[in-house]
Every structure is written in structure tokens, then in C-alpha cells.
Amino acid sequence: MKTALYLSGTAMLAAAAVIFAHATPVAAEGAANAMVRPDGSIVMTKENYARDWSVLGVFAHLDDAGVRQFNVVYTQPETVTAYQQTGEFPEGAVLIKELRDGVTKADGDDRTSSLGALKGWFAMIKPPKENGPQGPLWGDGWGWAKFNADAPNATITTNYEQDCLGCHMPVKATDWVHIEAYPMLRD
Known part of the structure; x- marks a missing residue:
């Protein structure tokens, strides 16, 4: 005997919302857990973030010749959804800032800049509020x-207070993240 369960449209949406709400933090935590070693050190994600994650925004560092460096910032799609719903980054959120050379060239009467060689990454990881990793890479709510x-x-960061907070101090009020540069989070 086969049994079928039929739900109204409203019931299906409600059930999906409950399932999604409970699944979101677990999905986000997967990438974070894979990046954190038992001693609290951090390694770069092995996930294909450029293909599978959301682009939050792009920063361009300029000099007289054009764009010197592009910073392309990614996070998991479930982190975007959670932030849009709550205004907070969930436990397990990972922000990856990809650092790329800027390639500027003449383009007719104009100059254009495009992404060049990969130089490195910055990573921020939102740990659990309780029993999270400890050490000089962890504090102020992030790794x-x-x-x-x-x-x-092999991270080149030795102490987040000395190596990272200088650039993040102006955005302390937004959980140390440059929300102003990420339209999908601020709008």
C-alpha cells in the first residue's frame, strides 16, 4: 500500500521554511569547520568558492597607473540568506576576500582594468559563540x-589585533565587516 502526503501551498511553504531555517547554520558551518585545525590555526578553504558561493562585492585599490589590486569578496549563499533575515552573520559564516593584481590598459580613448593574477586571500570565519577556537587568530567574534x-x-597572520584590526576598525559597528561595499547585505 502506498501512502502519499499532500500539503497545501501554505503548508508546503511553512514546512520548507522550517527545514531551511534549521539547515542554514549547519550548511554554513561545513566550510568553517574544514578551515579550522584543532589547534585553532586556519587554512584556506578547499571549496570552489568562486563557482559555488555568492560574490558580495569588489574593491579596487587605485594608483596613478590604474587599478593596482582588486579584492573580490565571497561568502556562502546560506550566509547571505541568514544575514538578510537577521542582520547578523551566522555561526559558520566564512568571508573570503580574494586578492588579485589589477591589469590596466588603454582601450580606445579610455583605460580599463581587469582581474589579473591571484596574489592571496583574506579569510574571516564566524565561530560558535560558546566553545569556539582560541588563540591569536581569534577574537572580536571572528577568526x-x-x-x-x-x-x-599557512596563514601569514600571527595576531589578528595587530595584523587585521587596523583596516577593520572603521567598521567595528557592523561586526567588523565592510557592509557598505556589499549591496546584497545593506539594501
Whole structure:
């Protein structure tokens, strides 16, 4: 005997919302857990973030010749959804800032800049509120790390307070994240 369960449209949406709400943090935590070693050190994600994650925004660092460096910032889609719903980054959220050379060239009467060689990454990981990793890479609600492109398993960050907070101090009020540069989070 076969049994079928039929739900009204409203009931299906409600059930999906409950399932999604409970699944979101678990999905987000997978990438974070894979990046954190038992000693609290951080390695670069092995996930194909450029293909599978959401682009939050792009920063361009300029000099007289054009764009010197592009920073392309990614996070998991479930992190975007959670932030849009709550205004907070969930446990397990990972922000990856990919650092790329800027390539500027003449383009008719104009100059254009495009993404060049990969130079490295910055990573921020939102740990659990209780019993999260400890050490000099962890504090102020995040794990912090920078990697060179040729050494993704060896962070060059030694102390987040000295190595990271200088650039993040202006955005302390937004959980240390440059929300102003990420339209999908601020709008």
C-alpha cells in the first residue's frame, strides 16, 4: 500500500521554511569547520568558492597607473540568506576576500582594468559563540587569516589585533565587516 502526503501551498511553504531555517547554520558551518585545525590555526578553504558561493562585492585599490589590486569578496549563499533575515552573520559564516593584481590598459580613448593574477586571500570565519577556537587568530567574534597564493595552508597572520584590526576598525559597528561595499547585505 502506498501512502502519499499532500500539503497545501501554505503548508508546503511553512514546512520548507522550517527545514531551511534549521539547515542554514549547519550548511554554513561545513566550510568553517574544514578551515579550522584543532589547534585553532586556519587554512584556506578547499571549496570552489568562486563557482559555488555568492560574490558580495569588489574593491579596487587605485594608483596613478590604474587599478593596482582588486579584492573580490565571497561568502556562502546560506550566509547571505541568514544575514538578510537577521542582520547578523551566522555561526559558520566564512568571508573570503580574494586578492588579485589589477591589469590596466588603454582601450580606445579610455583605460580599463581587469582581474589579473591571484596574489592571496583574506579569510574571516564566524565561530560558535560558546566553545569556539582560541588563540591569536581569534577574537572580536571572528577568526582572521591572510594567505599568500602559493601557500594556502599557512596563514601569514600571527595576531589578528595587530595584523587585521587596523583596516577593520572603521567598521567595528557592523561586526567588523565592510557592509557598505556589499549591496546584497545593506539594501
